[in-house]
Amino acid sequence: MALVAGFMTLLDVSIVNVALPSIRADLDLGSGQIQWVLSGYALTFGLVLVPAGRFGDARGRRGVFIAGVALFTLASAAAGLAGSGGWLVAARLVQGAAAGVVNPQVSGLIQQLFEPSERGRPFGMLGATIGISTAVGPLLGGLLIAVFGPEQGWRAIFSINVPIGVLAILLAWRWMPRAAADGAPARQRSLDPVGVALLGAGVLLLLLPLVQEREWHGNAKWLLVVASAAVLAGFLTWERRYGRDRTPLIDVGLFRVRSYGLGTLIGLLYFAGFPSLFFIYTLFLQNGEKYSALQAGLAVTPFAVGSAAASAVGGRIVARFGRPLVAAGLAAVAAGLGATIVVLGAVDGPSAGWAAALPLLVAGLGSGLVISPNQTLTLSQVPVRRAGSAGAVLQTGQRIGTAIGIAAAGAVFFARLAGTRGDWSQALRTALLVTIGFVLVALAAAITDVVASRRAEPGGNTERERAPAGAGA
Template structure:
């Protein structure tokens, strides 16, 4: 015990580690890749009304345009993570980013909803391949304190991309007009993507395949892909009751088959897709559940806020962007100060952050239902400060906590499972809540009531995440490296 305390004290007393030049370059590439691929989805939220009018898109088209990206993103994550673990990460990163960037041109020039849907699916697949390499790369390159800082910066960059998307999209549409503006939101990917491609080719580490884990577990990959489809597809394209039951039954069967195959594959000397350490780790599972709730509720809340501000209150895209801007500012500031909060409150930082987000959603819905319309944008902007600060404080803390329990040899897959879980949550919440909002307003309900209903659901999801984020007594984990 005294030795352990001495080690902990020495660790606390050690000077703050700094990234060397090569490490800073790798971190820049990963942060740029994450920002480029994650900004794409959030910037589109503001452009949805303009896109809908321009392409004469139906609600089903809009659900596929928005949630189809998450579907393809989620499908690509675990295969991409496994391939990176086995074959090396650099060229999968480069090829995924090249696909994402080039298909952005197709999205920007689409004249039919079906073409845009197909392009969004390809963009999502490319983005999933990119992001599955980034967490593994950061875990490969950095250790200890530097790894936690690098993962935290990646998580915060993703959060800022989501928060900055609506203001950026609103500004572009305000300057260029609705018809050209929504197309330019896709073209924003080109300069970011091309610059990141050049940096990736020059600075990402050369592939170093793990020879001792040379098996890909093909059947495991196929089962995970089928399970992901069974979980996400009904929310992207809602079926009837018989369809819901069919998808639920298929998901249960696939989950059972995957669990059996992973145990069987390990017993026969193979290296299963899902590392046994992940399935036995309660902190990894609970942290992933918290991340799912945070990601899904925040993305859905951002989308319905944009719809309410433009369709319900009649704000211009720029006006809606200005209401959302405080969230980005607060998130950036809070994330920069998060380490101080963690020093004071430890893992409870995650719980407090989720509580703040739940309060922001709840209060936003109640105010939208009863506050006078002239004051409502200002009040909602103030609440965006609370929501952004709460997310900024807890996001990087939770991700670092989750991935701390992942073994080094499964770095790519563990990060991919975390992100895939978030994407499933995003597909479910975005599709379900946008559908609830649209159905309510097209069947005689008011925009205020529709927004109240959806924000109450977001607050409930965030409240459930408070329970999964509560610190639990666990044994000290063995360092993975």
């Protein structure tokens, strides 16, 4: 039931993309409100992740999980009933916050319920959930709009969460084990309110100019990134001081563990490339090639199919191959997206989306070998008592990466579109180079980890052999 809830919350990151034209027409929204419908969810999602993960570690993951799913379900119902742009934006902000409460509990529960040697498969399933939910969102959204029509279809995108959420709550209440956090020492139950405030302010200052990149004109908005760096530096200083006699919000010492530090970086970089693909590709298909919402969803289905198939395998073989598996997956993603650029340059018109099916399938297969294995390797050496907050930091990096990638690829896409006087294909191909760039930097980080691992253990006992057993208890 935890993975179902995680799937539901992550699906809402991408499912809305194909519904934006219908939402704009039905509620008569301006571009600013449309941007907040899309990005407001990601903003509050990223803000809440780490504090919610820490709260679950300290006070018990079962109760936090149920509360988060309940709030997400109510917010989904409100979004489906929205009668104005302000109403919908407010519901999306609450939805995002609730999603940020739910997701850290899922990775924390895996750490709590499974022995180190058993975590590869459930983490593989979690990684598959993350990858597939993002990839299948446009297809499911397009299908609902095709079935219920433009006016009611976008409402169904939100309303469908209600029965799923109610079922998840009932199953969690009945079957999810109660945590042992109530008996934890007071030191471990401290919630670090100053750290929460500093981290929240730092993440907000970082994400705001990214999600508002097209709405806030001029370069002054980037001063917020500088302010964010200063606040986050203050946060790290505070965490070191707070951690001397109490449990901090984030154990900064975890970043000295190579598998965790580099794994978090790889996650951030890959998610800068991965979700931005669906953003710019959907724009190209629906606005440039006049695909319907369902056709646009079907066009990206090969990526989802490849990701699902490879994720199922990746979770099982990560213990054998370790970080080289992630590197191979990243290389396949870069190759698949590069081939997509070539195909789109050779095939023009409405058939372009279908012609790119095979390269997108290759990219999807690679993606399945990145998300699941990287999740497993990154959290493999994290102590159970820190599982929720550590997993939340990983997911916060993914959300920040998503915001950076969409802002960067979107800026290049629209600039090229204007510069070529409406050449959607050329705009997409140029923006895909940005996406590939992020993937290649992630590949460089993965190769760095592989090389460092082999140098550290000249006898050949690389990280792939010790990853599952290295987790703390």
